[in-house]
Amino acid sequence: MPVAFSxxxxxxxxxxxxxxxxxxxxxxxxxxxRLVNGINWLTFAxxxxxxxxxxxxxxxxxxxxxxxxxxxxxxxxxxxxKYTNRLSKERSPYLLQxxxxxxxxxPWGQEAFDKAKxxxxxxxxxxxxxxxxxxxxxxxxxxxxxxxxKILTDNFVCIKVDREERPDVDKVYMTFVQATSGGGGWPMxxxxxxxxxxxxxxxxFPPRDSGRRPGLTTVLMRVLEQWRGNRTALExxxxxxxxxxxxxxxxxxxAGETPPxxxxxxxxxxxxxxxxxxxxxxxxxxxxxxPSPVNLMFLMSYWAMNRDTSQGAEALxxxxxxxxxxxxxxxxxxxxxxxxxxxxxxxxxxxHFEKMLYDQAQLAVAYISAYQVSGExxxxxxxxxxxxxxxxxxxxxSGGFYSAEDADSLPALASTVKKxxxxxxxTATEIRELLAETVEGATGGATQADIFMHHYGVKEQGxxxxxxxxxxxxxxxxxxxxxxxxxxxxARFGLNVERVSELLTASxxxxxxxxxxRPPPHLDSKMLASWNGLMLSGFARVGAVxxxxxxxxxxxxxxxxxxxxxxxxxxxxxxxxxxxxxxLEVEQSPIxxxxxxxxxxxxxxxxxxxxxxxxxxxxxxxxxxxxxDHLFWDSQGGGYFCSDPNDPALLLALKQDQDGxxxxxxxxxxxxxxxxxxxxxxxxxxxxxxxxxxAFSDRLVKVPIALPDMVRGLMAQHYTMKQIVICGxxxxxxxxxxxxxxxxxxxxxxVLMLADADPDGFLRQRLSVxxxxxxxxxxxxxxxxxxxxxxxxxxxxxxxRRLLLE
Numbered sequence: 113m114p115v116a117f118s119x120x121x122x123x124x125x126x127x128x129x130x131x132x133x134x135x136x137x138x139x140x141x142x143x144x145x146r147l148v149n150g151i152n153w154l155t156f157a158x159x160x161x162x163x164x165x166x167x168x169x170x171x172x173x174x175x176x177x178x179x180x181x182x183x184x185x186x187x188x189x190x191x192x193x194k195y196t197n198r199l200s201k202e203r204s205p206y207l208l209q210x211x212x213x214x215x216x217x218x219p220w221g222q223e224a225f226d227k228a229k230x231x232x233x234x235x236x237x238x239x240x241x242x243x244x245x246x247x248x249x250x251x252x253x254x255x256x257x258x259x260x261x262k263i264l265t266d267n268f269v270c271i272k273v274d275r276e277e278r279p280d281v282d283k284v285y286m287t288f289v290q291a292t293s294g295g296g297g298w299p300m301x302x303x304x305x306x307x308x309x310x311x312x313x314x315x316x317f318p319p320r321d322s323g324r325r326p327g328l329t330t331v332l333m334r335v336l337e338q339w340r341g342n343r344t345a346l347e348x349x350x351x352x353x354x355x356x357x358x359x360x361x362x363x364x365x366x367a368g369e370t371p372p373x374x375x376x377x378x379x380x381x382x383x384x385x386x387x388x389x390x391x392x393x394x395x396x397x398x399x400x401x402x403p404s405p406v407n408l409m410f411l412m413s414y415w416a417m418n419r420d421t422s423q424g425a426e427a428l429x430x431x432x433x434x435x436x437x438x439x440x441x442x443x444x445x446x447x448x449x450x451x452x453x454x455x456x457x458x459x460x461x462x463x464h465f466e467k468m469l470y471d472q473a474q475l476a477v478a479y480i481s482a483y484q485v486s487g488e489x490x491x492x493x494x495x496x497x498x499x500x501x502x503x504x505x506x507x508x509x510s511g512g513f514y515s516a517e518d519a520d521s522l523p524a525l526a527s528t529v530k531k532x533x534x535x536x537x538x539t540a541t542e543i544r545e546l547l548a549e550t551v552e553g554a555t556g557g558a559t560q561a562d563i564f565m566h567h568y569g570v571k572e573q574g575x576x577x578x579x580x581x582x583x584x585x586x587x588x589x590x591x592x593x594x595x596x597x598x599x600x601x602x603a604r605f606g607l608n609v610e611r612v613s614e615l616l617t618a619s620x621x622x623x624x625x626x627x628x629x630r631p632p633p634h635l636d637s638k639m640l641a642s643w644n645g646l647m648l649s650g651f652a653r654v655g656a657v658x659x660x661x662x663x664x665x666x667x668x669x670x671x672x673x674x675x676x677x678x679x680x681x682x683x684x685x686x687x688x689x690x691x692x693x694x695x696l697e698v699e700q701s702p703i704x705x706x707x708x709x710x711x712x713x714x715x716x717x718x719x720x721x722x723x724x725x726x727x728x729x730x731x732x733x734x735x736x737x738x739x740x741d742h743l744f745w746d747s748q749g750g751g752y753f754c755s756d757p758n759d760p761a762l763l764l765a766l767k768q769d770q771d772g773x774x775x776x777x778x779x780x781x782x783x784x785x786x787x788x789x790x791x792x793x794x795x796x797x798x799x800x801x802x803x804x805x806x807a808f809s810d811r812l813v814k815v816p817i818a819l820p821d822m823v824r825g826l827m828a829q830h831y832t833m834k835q836i837v838i839c840g841x842x843x844x845x846x847x848x849x850x851x852x853x854x855x856x857x858x859x860x861x862x863v864l865m866l867a868d869a870d871p872d873g874f875l876r877q878r879l880s881v882x883x884x885x886x887x888x889x890x891x892x893x894x895x896x897x898x899x900x901x902x903x904x905x906x907x908x909x910x911x912x913r914r915l916l917l918e
Contacts, residue, residue, distance in 0.1 A: 364749025840892025
């Protein structure tokens with residue numbers, strides 16, 4: 113039996129503070145270690161203390177510190193520049209944040225592995241990312257401590273990994289930590305043998321013992337004691353853990369196995385989501401609450417196939433209510449747009465203030481889909497709002513998108529300690545001074561501040577419940593949240609709705625101007641192919657639905673960026689990441705792309721093709737899918753490995769079986785393969801999609817709520833895809849009116865093709881059926897086909913709409 117932890121947490125599943133959540137949303141408990149395998153591990157009790165978990169408000173005023181990340185050094189600590197290690201030569205913002213620690217850090221690679229073997233030392237592996245709050249806490253408390261740095265440097269080979277740069281490494285060792293502790297999160301701390309086998313791990317450790325909670329210093333000394341005195345048992349235990357994980361993580365289809373029933377799995381997924389749904393404010397748990405766009409996209413797809421049933425109506429209500437409450441809540445940045453990572457409370461009010469690119473991408477698609485379903489401009493406005501934020505704050509001049517903005521920042525230029533949310537929150541005094549003008553005609557001589565504070569729930573003593581701020585970082589501060597509709601606010605102050613909307617818009621603009629003068633949070637300028645693929649989908653789909661050429665041009669610029677900077681045509685591979693260099697030029701990384709990179713970029717290119725009709729993007733998607741199949745497909749068991757299964761440095765060949773903050777690349781690939789099979793007439797890709805779904809049958813049948821995005825692919829297999837072919841001149845008005853009709857509708861199981869008259873065109877060369885499809889009487893015509901049967905062509909958008917909704 114391997115070294116085990118017991119995770120005893122009275123708050124498990126119902127945490128009242130964000131501090132009981134890891135940055136990723138995984139539950140983390142204080143480990144209570146017990147005697148296993150005769151190894152004399154610490155017998156610390158599993159008693160929670162405020163520092164035992166991750167993310168959220170912050171440990172103490174001092175712990176609110178985080179590295180600036182701008183140049184890899186901590187601008188608030190002159191002593192940090194006394195040291196420079198190998199990480200100073202890296203490009204990752206997270207690694208650069210540790211470049212001046214008094215720790216002899218190595219990046220993940222052969223140099224570190226060789227050192228561990230040559231010196232016969234255990235490896236200390238520390239994994240995090242640049243906008244992770246508790247990663248910064250652990251750096252300040254432990255990795256900047258000279259005494260701890262000396263223990264680490266003298267006795268271990270210390271490796272620092274950016275989980276966003278090396279998701280393959282992170283997945284392997286997070287699997288170990290979760291399996292042995294029952295929880296996980298970042299920062300992740302794992303001890304390995306020189307041959308990279310883990311034997312002990314956890315997450316955040318305070319620097320020194322706190323009550324009965326062990327500090328990192330104690331843990332390091334006990335690990336050394338066991339390494340020197342009981343090494344055989346450690347190595348044997350690590351070996352058995354890996355062998356058990358290899359068996360336990362295997363996902364494969366049996367010979368002749370077919371996917372489970374699409375409707376049955378979809379019904380079960382709906383029931384599981386309905387059971388976890390929180391009715392008052394929406395979302396799928398009490399607190400903390402995550403946006404979970406994969407859940408919302410499934411529910412809209414489920415509604416589309418069950419429009420006339422009570423279950424379908426319930427699915428739609430759950431989706432629209434959740435999206436509406438999120439948009440009104442404090443998780444939505446009402447001043448500078450975009451969405452924060454998650455809410456620490458059930459009402460979407462007080463967020464963890466970090467902003468991630470992948471959230472913006474998926475939420476933009478969810479909101480524009482809600483607009484397609486409901487016709488409510490409210491949802492379209494939120495989708496635009498998200499893309500405005502990304503275009504302004506997360507965009508590189510090359511066309512790429514940056515990864516994230518941090519939660520923490522300096523409250524003022526003279527401050528030396530960063531606080532979470534400082535960039536985003538307001539005191540009542542600030543707002544009264546900024547919005548002091550009296551509003552003509554308003555009841556009781558109200559000022560702009562009176563109206564704004566009423567509408568957004570601003571209170572004189574702050575509106576953050578102390579329960580959501582256990583360390584006092586938000587004392588007397590206000591997180592803006594819409595408390596009243598424009599109609600109710602207008603009635604309260606005796607104004608018309610249009611005037612109130614104008615006042616609120618002008619007030620937000622004033623606040624935005626003031627915010628721009630505040631010290632900004634750290635920007636992670638790393639550009640990842642995978643997340644750029646997700647964002648490409650966001651711009652393409654919102655632009656298509658709204659008919660917005662500016663958004664579509666931004667989508668094409670992103671695609672050109674991916675082609676120019678992240679596609680190695682000579683090697684036939686995607687690169688995983690690139691960076692904004694010293695002169696603001698793009699610097700490439702040698703790290704080859706992972707499964708996520710291929711799958712998410714292919715999906716983005718397919719969305720861009722359907723939005724613009726430009727076949728170059730469809731052609732590239734076809735090429736990338738072929739490369740993905742070659743690099744990652746499991747020819748024996750079906751499905752795709754997350755990374756190169758032949759990499760000798762990775763102990764596990766994993767297939768991700770959960771749609772979480774990001775969808776599983778296997779889930780996305782199931783739909784990509786179906787779409788491409790219809791767009792390129794390659795039935796082998798449809799068969800491959802089926803085999804992929806069969807490999808995940810057990811998970812889909814038992815816990816479909818873990819894979820809602822894959823359930824969408826399973827539904828598409830069952831209901832079959834509609835092929836919509838528009839025959840006409842690409843730039844003609846009649847062609848545009850037909851494509852606009854298609855884009856206005858939420859059709860989760862369709863592919864859209866634009867076929868001009870060129871017999872040598874990309875599509876006509878691949879799809880023989882197109883030879884019979886032409887414009888009618890000189891007008892653009894639409895053909896709707898399903899199961900190799902096509903309806904009569906139509907030239908009127910209204911007739912096309914009727915056909916598509918049948």
